[in-house]
Amino acid sequence: MRSVFFLSLRQLAATVSVIAIGGFALAEPQHGIAMYGDPQLPPDFVSLPYANPDAPKGGRIVTGEVGSFDSLNPHIRKGSTPWQLRFLGSESLMGRSYDEPFTLYGLLAESVETGPNREWAEFTLREEARFSDGSPVTVEDVMWSYETLGTVGHPRYHGVWGKIAGMEQTGPRSIRFTFTEEDRELALLVGMRPILKKAQWEDADFAESGLDVIPISSAPYVIDDFEAGRFVSLRRNPDYWGRDLPFMRGQANLDEIRMEFFGDGTAMFEAFKAGILNSNREFNAEKWETQYQFPAIDSGDVVKSVLPHERPSGITGFVMNTRRDVFKDWRVRDAMLHAFNFEYINETMTGSAQPRITSYYSNSILGMRPGPAEGRVREFLEPFAADLLPGTLEGYELPKGDGSARNRANIAKAMDLMEQAGWTVQDGTMKNAAGQRFTFEIVLSSGSAEEQSIIDLYVEALKRMGIEPTVTAIDSAQYKEREAKFDFDMTYYRRGLSLSPGNEQRLYWGCDAAATEGSGNYMGMCSPAAEAMIDRLLTSESRDDFLAAVRALDRVLTAGRYVIPIYQWNISRIAHAKELKFPEKLPIYGDWIGWQPDVWWYEE
Structure with missing residues (x-):
């Protein structure tokens, strides 16, 4: 394994503290912007600290995905798009550094300026910024992109657009956004929206675009070739306008980024073993130890890299849709958690090698602390005490089994909870007083072998309670459609979370998102306490208040019993061709969005 440099939690906390001490307002145009204080890198920085400015250009990376796609526009609601295109297929005014909790540096924009309280933010475009067809990126393109993304x-993209009171051109290359409310993050969020070419869409329906239109962008990669549902190939643009920017030095090193699509994970893994793919992330610890023993590994042509990180675990597991009557009662959701025999499932699936997710922000400084809520966390939550579920203030832990297949104690507890909620076993079947059977549908995407295996074990446990759910596995396109419409009782759910939570939290847990199809609020929760904690984390003017708000939100989410968590990935496991290299220094986010295609390089 390669040696890597990685910040400790203590170092990260110290870094955030130092940032928080700095002033909030930017008095003049700056090269970057941070959530608190000033950016760590000076205006004359050479490259991002986790990029190799001397990395050679060339080579290719080929990765696999399970599923399919029917659109090349990742910015619309309709259709299924390769998820990577959202990050590789466009650029924004500012670019994010994943070695700082939330800091942006100039990309399409050469500078950013904000009002004293960040009530407005003004960006000045670089004169040299160009789309891949050679045309300049203009203020008109920026304004059209924001309005189009914010409306259709x-x-x-709708949440931020709703908080923009106005946008105006303030110079030949400058645009100012004025905000409707106090929200420190908005100045950063407007800097991160994709900028598209207005002229391309003048005679086309942006919201309905599928495979017939390849979006033009200013990004270093352009879509070079694709076959519907089979593959997408992106080629590095040799005329990319920003190749000499400090932010881009050591990035976009590969000549080709290719994504191959497969019907299931088994076929994808076999393609990797056969050399069709040259990089593969492995999420199953037991498989990593037992099945990565093939000729290319033995010869050294493929190497195994283990990469740590300090970002939140996020939440991965099976979400219960509270829009459906079957899961409205928290006691029923609690029963489902007790019936889920994690210790046995973890031993079966990973050899007990993976730690369990204990809360939405576990594995990070933002995670809730064990035991009763104290200090500022309790102070923030107490106004909502009457509506908080048991455990939020007192302390909550996920049910723990004894590791045996029968899980007797937890099944007994689950039965008791169901009885409290009005459900009992009658003639071998769980029913209510009216004789209605308790059942629900678990919707999965076909080809997801690991999820299916976990659910098979779970269903066997539920049968012992007189509950026999329906398990429906459908193709990725159908699954995407049902997922967007919240057309499920229970489904697989994975929500990555960052060290800088902000407005996106409303899309995940907010009341408005619960009623908005396509949002991330799969569970349909609407919690005044959660809404208030999101407000606090967005308006906190000190690190202590910010941490307390996030930890309080973590308590509300976890004690809400909305998701049955499985194991977390507190390290990344990537097997890759020996020619694919990455820098010795990892960002604090580790193997995060874009890190591999952004800063890896190919070297014979």
Whole structure:
């Protein structure tokens, strides 16, 4: 394994503290912007600290995905798109550094300026910024992109658009956004929206674009070739306008980024073993130890890299849809958690090698602390005490089994909880007083072998309670459609979370998102306490208040019993061709969005 440099939690906390001490307002145009204080890198920085400015250009990376796609526009609600295109297929005014909790540096924009309280933010475009067709990126393109994405684009863009009171051109290359409310993060969020070419869409329906239109962007990669549902190939643009920017030095090193699509994970893994793919992330610890023993590994042509990180675990597991009557009662959800025999499932699936997710922000400084809520966390939550579920203030832990297949104690507890909620076993079947059977549908994407295996074990446990759910496995396109419409009782759920939670939290847990199709609020929760904690983390003016708000939110989410968590990935496991290299220094986010295609290089 390669030696890597990695910040400790203590170092990260110290870094955030130092940032928090700095002033908040930017008095003049700056090269970057941070959530608190000033960016760590000076205006004359050479490259991002986790990029190799001397990395050679060339080579290719080929990765696999399970599923299919029917659109090349990742910015609309309709259709299924290769998820990587959202990050590789466009650029924004500012670019993010994944070695700082939330800091942006100039990309399409050469500078950013904000009002004293960040009530507005003004960006000045670089004169040299160009789209891949050679045309300049203009203020008109920026304004069109924001309005289009904010109105007919994917719902992820609507929240920020709703908080923009106005945008105006303030110079030949400058644009100012004025905000409707106090929210420190908005100045950063407007800097991260994709900028698209207005002229391309003048005679086309942006919201309905599928495979017939390849979006033009200013990004270093352009879509070079594709076959519907089979593969997408992106080629590095040799005329990319920003190749000499400090932010881009050591990035976009590979000549080709290719994504191959497969019907299931088994076929994808066999393609990797056969050399069709040259990089593969492995999420199963037992498989990593037992099945990565093939000729290319033995010869050294493929190497195994283990990469740590300090970002939140996020939440991965099976979400219960509270829009459905079957899961409205928290006691029923609690029963489902007790019936889920994690210790036995973890031993079966990973040889007990993976630690369990204990809360949404576990594995990070933002995670809730064990035991009763104290200090500022309790102070923030107490106004909502009457509506908080048991355990939020007192302390909550996930049910723990004894590791045996029968899980007797937890099954007994689950039965008791169901009885409290009005359900008992009658003639071998769980029913209510009216004789209605308790059942629900678990919707999965076909080809997801690991999820299916976990659910098979779970269903066997539920049968012992007189509950026999329906398990429906459908193709990725159908699954995407049902998922977007919240057309499920229970489904697989994975929500990555960052060290800098902000407005996106409303899309995940907010009341408005619960009623918005396509949002991340799969569970349909609407919690005044969660809404208030999101407000606090967005308006906190000190690190202590910010941490307390996130830890309080973590308590509300975890004690809400909305998701049955499985294991977390507190390290990344990537098997890759020996020619694919990465820098010795890892960002604090580790193997995060874009890190591999952004800073890896190919070297014979």
